[in-house]
Amino acid sequence: MNDFNVSCPIPVKDYPYVLLSHGSGGKLMYQLINKMFLKAFENDILLQGHDAAVLPAEAGELAFTTDSYVVHPLFFPGGDIGSMAVYGTVNDLSMAGARPKYISVGFIIEEGLAMDTLWRIVQSMGQAAQRVGVQIATGDTKVVDKGHGDGIFINTAGIGVLPANQAIGPGHIQSGDAIIVSGDIGRHGIAIMSVRQGIAFETEITSDLAPLHRLVQSLLDAGLNIHCLRDLTRGGLATTLNEFARSSHRGMKIDENAVPVRQDVVNACEILGFDPLQMACEGRCVICVPQDQVEQTLAICRDFPEGQSASVVGRVIDSAPGQVVLQTPLGVDRLIDMPTGEQLPRIC
């Protein structure tokens, strides 16, 4: 589908809101699928219209992932739940070094969601899938009674294809590796909070939501020896580095001064009482590479808008196995743990 922003294909005059019957397996569901979903997601595989989509045979290993998206609000500066549901799963596949190919979509809609809102979200998903070059291969729609959901929740599962001899994962992290963050952190969390709390900062802070498949693909195409990749989502950099430390039985030494955070995000975090290291992103990742490949890695990242502020933030150490050590601007070492409480519910 190439003409986005066309009017809602389900007549809003007749069906201003999603009804329970739109998920009942009957006529209205059939119409919703055929008129709206197939229009926005159109591709040969989806058009098979069977219980399961048949995918062509692939040489090599596959990557498989899933995420549900329950972000509130549904629309925020820089994105919406629809584009997020596509990019988030694309990013999870990319983090395994895979080329994203197919995604499934499961909608859980609350009775009473405006039909036009659903159409905006569905269009956004179709557009995101087209931009990334993945096919929405199969889907499912459920409608729950009013008061037992929250507008819409979206699950996507994704399948990607792995190049031969790929070995990316926490188990491949080596002592001495440079720890690179692919861009400035924390904007997604602040963008959501600003809408949710109705807080206006001096400048609008837009989410960092972005697909990372091009950036990762370029690193792999360059033959770089990437040891580990992980996108920063819930729990932020603090959580990801703690997971790396535990899985690799090594220490992660971080220089606080080197962590790329925009000043407006720092200011917003101060106002809201948040730690930027724990803030969620939706288009940033951590990259572990040998020291001699740092310059090339940074150069490739910075070729992309989503990687422009890529920076080395620290290195993997032998001491402090399982721990994340932050060197503060005053030169003091501080241990950074995973967040324990709930900082930002429903940011993704």
Add this chain to the structure above:
Amino acid sequence: MNDFNVSCPIPVKDYPYVLLSHGSGGKLMYQLINKMFLKAFENDILLQGHDAAVLPAEAGELAFTTDSYVVHPLFFPGGDIGSMAVYGTVNDLSMAGARPKYISVGFIIEEGLAMDTLWRIVQSMGQAAQRVGVQIATGDTKVVDKGHGDGIFINTAGIGVLPANQAIGPGHIQSGDAIIVSGDIGRHGIAIMSVRQGIAFETEITSDLAPLHRLVQSLLDAGLNIHCLRDLTRGGLATTLNEFARSSHRGMKIDENAVPVRQDVVNACEILGFDPLQMACEGRCVICVPQDQVEQTLAICRDFPEGQSASVVGRVIDSAPGQVVLQTPLGVDRLIDMPTGEQLPRIC
């Protein structure tokens, strides 16, 4: 995992209920995943613990499907949302003729769900996956604030492997094909309604929930020329046959007397004002085969408990393309359409 019904691995004394923090990406989520989910679903692929699971290369085409499960109540006679989330997706893969191999699991939990309830559901999923021989390869957990969900919703996506030269689907339906139903219909819908409405019938009606992979695999192994398969879920037999009629541009002629429905289900439908043809099943399918393979198909189905009441219910005709024609016991022909309204919300 072989020891089911063990006590909840998250101390219920400390965490009697699921908290928002269990979905925040921090320590509590890490514990929930490592102590509960990995324990119940244990397998080598899941233990990779990366953003995406890496699956071994497969020869041949793949089948890919997804479904969300929002059934209410969570436990019902004959099953629960956990086993249903595994068997439902296994069945969708089987309907494409695929051998189910991997599933993903996405939990959307409402804050306040009893931890022990979650554990029962998770155990049931693990047990169902083990019974069917699929691996739960990857997962995701979200927690939404109280009042914005309903206990738990579960999405599963599934990957299966297709044998070479498989051609199963509505496009392969031929005029003259026999239409077989794999077992008695409507028990799942009635089982759910009996719990939800607190209605006691003379006998307890248990759900027909069952995985259909063995039955389908046996039909394929026997070299039968299966033209089309579809499991009966929302909208029941009436919806499936209408979909077949539309996709194949043929007519579906059904003999009402031949449709297998238990008398207690007929009675319950009469009391509740439901049409058995529209009642949901969770372990039944329609099979279209050439007439000369009917006896063998029925014999194979009846080898399995889930196929014991397999019956020929009608045949595919050239006249009435796109329509489902029901011959009533009085010999009158009646057109059967898809249900228009909502008969039974949240039965799956």
